[in-house]
Amino acid sequence: MRIPAVLLLLLAALAAAAASAPLVAPLGAGDVPALLEPPAHGQRIVMVWALDCVYCEPNMRALAALQGAHPGAVELVTVATDHIAERARISARLAAAGMQAYRAYAYADAAPDRLDFLIDPDWGGETPRTLVIRADGSRLALSGRLTAQQLERVAPAGP
């Protein structure tokens, strides 16, 4: 079978684009326990964000830098509170923020605010919301773009 050159070119472009556009998985109520389960070691940082939120992308970049500084100790996951039907916008925004490397979800529950409550009942829905879930079961939750001082609290204790 011969593949037309134009299609090959298109495929090459697609492969490059695919590397830069993160896949976004749906998050339903049944997926929340696994998201919040303490990791085997180190800590998981779950950053909840929204397309409308102007403070979210700087926060993502800061957390990605923190993860890069502690690659073995920090797992970074993003969750968009926008419905998964907005996947194209969500994926584009994550790509623009350089978040290709991180697991990404978007809300896909019939009752979206219920997901807010299941993720963190002591949260009014403001974004960004940064949750730190440590292997020892302890947690930290912070609203807003993290200050330098807050980033220190979020960073893992060890090297």
Add this chain to the structure above:
Amino acid sequence: MLRLLALLLLVLPPLLAAHEGEHPSAAPATALGASAAFDGDGRLWLADVVDGRVRLRQSGDLGRHFGPATRVNAEAEDIDHAGENRPKLTFGPAGEIYVSWSQRRPKKWSSFVRFARSLDGGRHFSAPITVHRDRGEATHSFDALAVDGAGRPLIAWIDARDHLAAMQAGQAYAGLAIYYAWSDDRGASFQAERRLADHSCECCRLALVRDPSGAVRALFRAVSGSDVRDHAYALLPTDGSAAQASRATFSGWQVAACPEQGPGLAFGAGGVAHAVWYEASEGPAIWYGQLDPGHAPRHMLKLGTAGARHADVASSGRRVWVAWNQLSADGYTLMLRSSGDGGISFGAPRTLARASVAASTPQLLVHEGQAYVAWNTAAGFQLLPAERAP
């Protein structure tokens, strides 16, 4: 080959979106922004969004049945009706129907405020107009609509132009701004917009209400100092005088975040400004209070904490009602409290309805001294009387 083509068709749309900017998506089933209002004859009207059009329907039996729908905008638009954004609906003194909405634009965070009117009881609507003269591709969103004592429609919205201008000049500008405009010709056109206030929060709805003197006042989340997100209160001048916003809540909640929860405002006996708002300075909380600009509100009452969201308030004489959504692991509960003494004390919270599917912000309406809560859920629209039947 066919497999390759099929793969291409599957992956191409999101990738194109990633490269060209932000294409509109199909509206998710959880976008439920709608507005209900009673007209002068006691008929209930409901504006919601279907397939890029504002749909208007009316009911003669308090929302149990609705008549045929009118499309306000013939041409589909990307109408923002998620979160606290919803089409707005109000009436003029001669039966005019005024409708406004926020239209999302392809550029990130860009939106225009749109408006249409009907002078024949909703049979026909004017071609939609963009309310603001500014055509910069920037946020003009969270429109709010009210009619003043002279019968003029006023629209206020959150506007990014000053933020962008400051950024281009290399200067900092906290939050966005509030702009407003009014019409002197029953909505055929709007006066050039004016700035109401600098430094508003970016994504919280405004409350825009006519006060007992006939002037229109706004309550909105502001950004002051270092990311303190309390509320400001301002009269919308229509006589050329300068607008003056006053700080109205004093929680000191300091956060660089988008709460996406704006305040509610209603005037009661003696011109008391009843307000509800959200803040999380010591954990999430929704509050009731009576505005005393420049000072902390009077008779403050914490209505709810964890899981309490999106409150609204209404008043008639000395009666005051507050409603909000209470979240739990099961979904939404619509809660209500009422006061018979002008908001000095409130009865115990009562459950009005529950939903296990998406529910929008409750909207309190008053008709002939009785309060109703308009609640749009993915299972359908409900109008719930605030008081039990006698």
